[in-house]
Amino acid sequence: MSVRRIAPAGILIAAVVALGGCGSQDTTAPAAVPAAVPGSGAPVAAPALTITDPWVKTAGKGMSAAFGTLVNNTDAEVTVVSAASPLSPKVELHEVVDSAGKMIMRPKEGGIVIPPGGTHRLQPGGDHIMLMGVTEAVKPGAEIPFTLSLKDGKTLEFTAVGKDFAGGQENYQPGTDSEGHKGMDPEGHKGMDMGESHG
Numbered sequence: 001m002s003v004r005r006i007a008p009a010g011i012l013i014a015a016v017v018a019l020g021g022c023g024s025q026d027t028t029a030p031a032a033v034p035a036a037v038p039g040s041g042a043p044v045a046a047p048a049l050t051i052t053d054p055w056v057k058t059a060g061k062g063m064s065a066a067f068g069t070l071v072n073n074t075d076a077e078v079t080v081v082s083a084a085s086p087l088s089p090k091v092e093l094h095e096v097v098d099s100a101g102k103m104i105m106r107p108k109e110g111g112i113v114i115p116p117g118g119t120h121r122l123q124p125g126g127d128h129i130m131l132m133g134v135t136e137a138v139k140p141g142a143e144i145p146f147t148l149s150l151k152d153g154k155t156l157e158f159t160a161v162g163k164d165f166a167g168g169q170e171n172y173q174p175g176t177d178s179e180g181h182k183g184m185d186p187e188g189h190k191g192m193d194m195g196e197s198h199g
Contacts, residue, residue, distance in 0.1 A: 054160035066129040079151035088131035
């Protein structure tokens with residue numbers, strides 16, 4: 001009699017285990033559905049703007065600059081209107097332009113525009129993030145946080161790494177262009193290869 005009672009119990013346990021196995025397969029199946037969604041909604045999931053290889057020129061104090069490549073992950077223009085960092089009380093978006101045969105640095109009017117699905121390189125001798133009034137030394141390997149504010153109200157936070165760069169020996173001397181606009185006269189840039197790759 002006891003053998004007959006055990007057999008149905010064993011069958012019942014086997015059935016429960018089998019159902020439990022099916023149940024676990026059902027719970028993993030829906031996870032595959034969201035996995036397919038990012039393919040169709042990638043622009044929504046990905047940040048509008050990212051930056052690759054961000055770095056900051058090492059400096060003792062005074063002025064320095066940050067560089068990297070801005071990447072627009074959307075199908076519309078993205079405009080960076082300002083920048084901030086705890087390293088400096090005054091951070092500006094700058095450009096280097098030829099004014100009456102003289103290269104000068106000045107604030108970039110209208111911000112930095114990154115084309116749809118495109119990139120914009122921040123580099124010595126070109127557009128860059130300018131840090132003024134730096135009181136703490138930037139040493140090689142230092143990790144400096146930055147926040148970029150976009151025209152649409154969004155922000156991009158990233159960390160730039162301190163790197164030595166003596167190619168331009170930038171002094172960032174205050175100056176003005178031929179029209180009297182205040183800018184930075186990059187006297188230290190003379191002799192710098194503007195097309196040189198830094199990284």
